[in-house]
Amino acid sequence: MRSIATLLVSATLLLTGVTAVFAQADDITIAVALEPPALDPTAGAAEAIDIVTYQNIFEGLTRIDRDGSVQPGLASDWTISDDGLSYVFSLREDVVFHDGSTFDADDVAFTFERILADDSTNAQKSLYEVIEAVEVEDPQTVRFTLAQPSGRFLFDIGRGDAVIVASESAENNATLPIGTGPYAFVQWDRGSRVILERFDSYWGDRPPLARATIQFIGDTATLINALLAGEVDGTNNMAAEALEVFANNPEFQVLVGTTEGEVVLATNNRIEPFSDLKVRQAMAHAIDRDALIEGVTYGYSAPIGSHFAPHHPFYVDLTQTYPYDLERARTLLAEAGYEDGFSATLKLPPVGYARQSGQILASQFAEIGITLELINVEWAQWLEDVLTNHDYDLSIVAHVEPFDIGIYADPDYYFGYDNADFRELIETLNTTTDDAERRTLAEEAQRILAEDAVNGYLFELAQTGVWRAGLEGMWQDSPIEGLVLRDLRWSE
Template sequence: MNKTGKAIGLALALSTAFAGMAMAQPTEIRIGVALEPPTLDPTAGAAEAIDIVVYQNVFEGLTRIDETGSVQPGLAESWTISEDGLTYTFKLHDGVTFHDGSAFDAEDVKFTFDRILAADTTNAHPEFYKPITAVTVIDPLTVEFTLDQKIGRFLFDLGRGDAVIVAPESADNNATQPIGTGPFAFTQWDKGSRVILDAYGPYWGEPAHLTKATYVFISDPATMTNALLASDIDGTNNFATDALAVFEGNPQFKVLVGTTEGETILSTNNKKPPFDNLKVRQAMAHALDRQAIIEGTTNGYGTPIGAPFAPHNPYYVDLTATYPHDVAAAKALLAEAGLPDGFSATLKLPPVAYARTSGQIIASQFAEVGIKLELINVEWAQWLEDVYTNKDFDLTIVSHVEPFDIGNYANPDYYFGYDNPEFQALIDKLNGTTDEAARKELAIEAQTILAKDAVNGYLFELAQTGVWNAKLEGMWQNSPIEGLVLRDIHWVE
């Protein structure tokens, strides 16, 4: 071959190589999220922002919840349940390691649940696991749970972010240096900016398609819009509904509209006058125009609710007609409560658009019946301290995103302070029932009690409105549990 032929051959080879490089599928993703997590340990905080980053990505439980809300095997490959429903025996996967290289075994499971149940626990929801009386290591790959009562949703509870398995060697540092068993390992956290996860090479299960995921914190919807349009990020799992029109019909993007477990409520301090008066709470319920709130806050994407249950849940019952919007009825009830001229109250609003917009609309609606609201904007840290922990509030607006969290209403020490022994007994019965038909009947009864007692102002169910690069697949359309699971996300041509 002459020099010209060699040159042409080399040029063709280089052209083919560069074309192959250009066509190679990307393996990294940058995801915009509105809220930065306060910690990266899901066993030590209630904020959804924690699970968005680490649930099923960095940390795993004995079971896991899939996109349909069903329970799947996690670190436990199988389990058996005794006839009386009080003993669960789990067979663990072999060859699992934590991201620091240490081996996972039954002792880690025991440590995790002993920690959850300890008197000084920092777990957000230890009540889910209080019926556990013993966690016994049978052998390194077998662990037994003994309960003092049947829990119909026990396997589901084991799949929550609250129950991910941690190791005694690293548990104390998980807030800032999380070490789990998941398909992604924590790499770095640039406070105020981003968290980076890298695929964990020795992962015990099917490896992820992605090699890296970067969570970028962008609280402002306009900034999020610009970042998407400029390809600075590849998607976001829950985008501001008032800006979705920018992306609908744009072939560069796909908009995924699904359901969440986010019951948005006007949380009420039931122990504080005048909210300890049922007639006052009924009056507030009549004063609420849910459809106006939904249109003004979510551009019509929310679903009205009359109780704290997601409409997609098989146990859901529509109770929105319990207290229909009726200004005259609200005024009459206030008069019966001895407040014919209404009253004044404060409404503390966390830094999310749905809360602050809903707050303005509700303040206007309440003014029609004589209830004058002072709107107080607070940051999340202040909200968690003042409202959630210290119960220093009159009213607030927040979305409760934990699945099947109706049991919170059976806890009189929970932040909205509802104390009803009849309801508490009903939830105990529900928790001990495993028959699905019976559970549904009890769940409907529980929802009905809460609706009639107007414990909180039940507003709407948040929609999940994701905006993603059109070449991405594998994102969850629905969100039956807190999290943004990376497991199946991948790029396509």
């Protein structure tokens, strides 16, 4: 990535040398950084798939709204049995797939049988293994029977991994996606763009824009120039260091929100000295989040004190559990037997936020006598060394799955956190369906992780959108993977 100075020079040259024409009609071109490897969100793990397809081409029985809440989707309503084991969904009528075939309960049954099949390539298959049976009661009614109550069931079936596909077209969805959403797939120019058009037979409200082009631009300077020239109308995630190009430009609006990406100093709790709570507490006291956020994301991120997204309604602000306090950090290290500090390795994957955070944290930890050796690794090596083999001391990575606090209930996970009380709490949370009770349990789970300083909780990755002035309906926060087009419109 070019330096910010180079980007600003480039932008200035473009502004003085080009007269951009900003067309505001009934179409839009949006730039995103990554091209998806395929276009079937039920058969691949890449977030880039959902960016293009989720709630645009494909829909689920439920859908996740901009505030993270669960709303009706292809199911208009549902009833839940008293024991929480049976969900009966009433399906919307007059819904058709983009190829004209009719949507009904058989498509729902097919979709989940495919997800749970032995040869399934669904990235989140484990979320749906709670399903014991899917029964078609009539064309508009389908019953799910669960092995145990699941407080996340309605959310999980609203994710991109559980969108409804048809048996007639599912095999080709990777390259020719056919769903029930408000936009139909038109073409995919590999290496360049995907074009979608409004589906006139859509069952729901008619989306305002007739045509949407998702253009793939990975280079920040190229993206800046494309925006200023009027070649694209916006992006959901501009590099933070480039936002000042647009912040005071009346032709644009900058929307800064949060994502589901908790950036953590991942800590190997199973090995010394990190198995000692006082060592982890000392590290927590040595972290200056404000300096990290300013240095890594130019101030465009939210600090976190536990493993939870700030935009979630269950979020608790725990950033002051271990406030920045170098004297307290040194005292705790001495109490743990490390008065002179210690040395450790910090393995960093190939993303800017991780490697920049690593450099700043190394400087901060040096203040209390902890010497970090920074080891840059590629993703394949990170997955093997850190995630699979647990061959690491410390690492920095963003965990981007929604509501994934339950990963700490697995002592075999790469953190090596083994807390029987926490496991019991998560098991109760997972089987609780009452929303108020779930909130109480989720808040307690956050507090346990914060107090145990399982990881260094740094910041939530920001969603930094830049959009043409006059465009409305964009999501400021990103509670789930996706770039939802349904509400986008040009103001009059």
